[in-house]
Amino acid sequence: MILTWNVIKWLLITIVVINEIAALFTVFREKRDIAATWAWLLVLLLLPVVGFIIYAFLGRKLPQRRLERIKSQTQLKLKQAVDRQKVQFQNMPKPKHSTAQMYRRTVMLFQSLDNAFLTRHNNVKVYIDGDKLFQQLFADIEAAQKSINIEFYTIYNDQIGNELRTLLEQKAAEGVEIRVLYDSWGSMGVRSDFYNGLRKRGGYATPFLMTHSNFIDFRLNYRDHRKIVVIDGKIGYVGGFNIGDQYLGRVKKFGPWRDTHLRIIGGGVYSLQQRFIRDWNASVKHQESRIKHFRRFFPEIKLDKSQLRNETSLQIVSSGPESPQENIKLGYLRLINAATDHIWIQTPYLIPDDSVIDALQVAAHSGVDVRIMVPCKPDHPFVYRATQYYARVLANHDITIYFYENGFLHAKTIMIDGRMASVGSANLDFRSFKLNFEINSFIYDRNMTDKLEQIFVNDIRSSRVITPEMFANQSRWLRFKQTFSRLLSPIL
Structure with missing residues (x-):
């Protein structure tokens, strides 16, 4: 009996050691940002064997040959039109009106990042x-x-x-x-x-x-x-x-x-x-x-x-892991940083990276009215708990958080100052920024932005404001689940 327990003990130690060596090799053999690296180390080290099964689903990158398929596709003749448009914008006199300046800078950003043509x-x-x-x-x-x-x-x-x-x-x-x-x-x-x-x-x-x-x-x-x-x-x-x-x-x-x-x-x-x-x-x-x-x-x-x-x-902007930069996220940052009056956001998944969190906090503390609306119910448990965590963090920085209660909110919209907006497939989360192939329309039009903002106002009637005090009164168990899910946010 003693011999059997000794065998089991050494077998478990061997598994743990092999697991730790394999975890280090697996995580560091591919280039990742620091947050994702630590998140995967946490999963692989704390969940021996099981962590590698999770990694098989969530951690493996696409083979380079598949990404090359996307990269190798030409942008047809629209790229020539974009190149001509770039030159026109560069040669135009600097507009005096603030809205025109905002439009121009945003258009030029997407022309540079994604060869996005302004229509x-x-x-x-x-x-x-x-x-x-x-x-x-x-x-x-x-x-x-x-x-x-x-x-x-x-x-x-x-x-x-x-x-x-x-x-x-x-x-x-x-x-x-x-x-x-x-x-x-x-x-x-x-x-x-x-x-x-x-x-x-x-x-x-x-x-x-x-x-x-x-x-x-x-x-x-x-x-x-x-x-x-x-x-x-x-x-x-x-x-x-x-x-x-x-x-x-x-x-x-x-x-x-x-x-x-x-x-x-x-x-x-x-x-x-x-x-x-x-x-x-x-x-x-x-x-x-x-x-x-x-x-x-x-x-x-x-x-x-x-x-x-x-x-x-408008401009149609796409992003994906084949691109060296996160085009749509940079577009979101451009809108957030350009706002002087208000920023209204709807997203089913609120798991922003540090750059977006900082931009939202700077805007809110600068007197910009920042409002974010998320669903009141989950469709993915860990993702929802992480969303709650970031909602709590942002609520503590003078950002109004709404929980939409009339069903499930799946809209991905951003409106700023009644002047610019974005509607598309990209959520405000790591997955949309880094891991998925996404597409958004960035809109330069007061009338259309006003329509989208009116929709937001109507949705407020079906929503509940969640204050910092309400977050503070949540149970310890719920807050633990939120905090733990947040640790996994780079890979959710």
């Missing part, structure tokens, strides 16, 4: 209700004559997912070019054969940069979180909604779903189309499946008089 003539409509959004989207798809390009993180095999698939099969049978790009993890449960009917009718569907099986490639990181639809090269959609019944409030767990999405007609559609084509060409396995003849995907777009009366200037 001035766009008709933009905001959707916050899933039923109305999908009604309009399906109507636009039904009216399509030439092409439909769709890219989503999530397309579920449920009622709305099957309705979309049936409609796409119908349009493919009519001769419309159909391409569907989906994330294999975000669309969990949907196998490749879900799209066999579409393929039989001449359409195409493929997973983004990944294998067709999550059992073979089970990374939770580096996912395609973008939501893009482009119809006939003339109508575009971008925002926070995915394709699934929960996004129409049909899932009891979440209740009513509150999100924000844009429908765009105008030059901004060209940027959405370019992003889709680059993602598509990087994802398909065979050369013959790539889009090579681009001209037909970029037709001339003409707005009628009613649309021109409400035109909006």
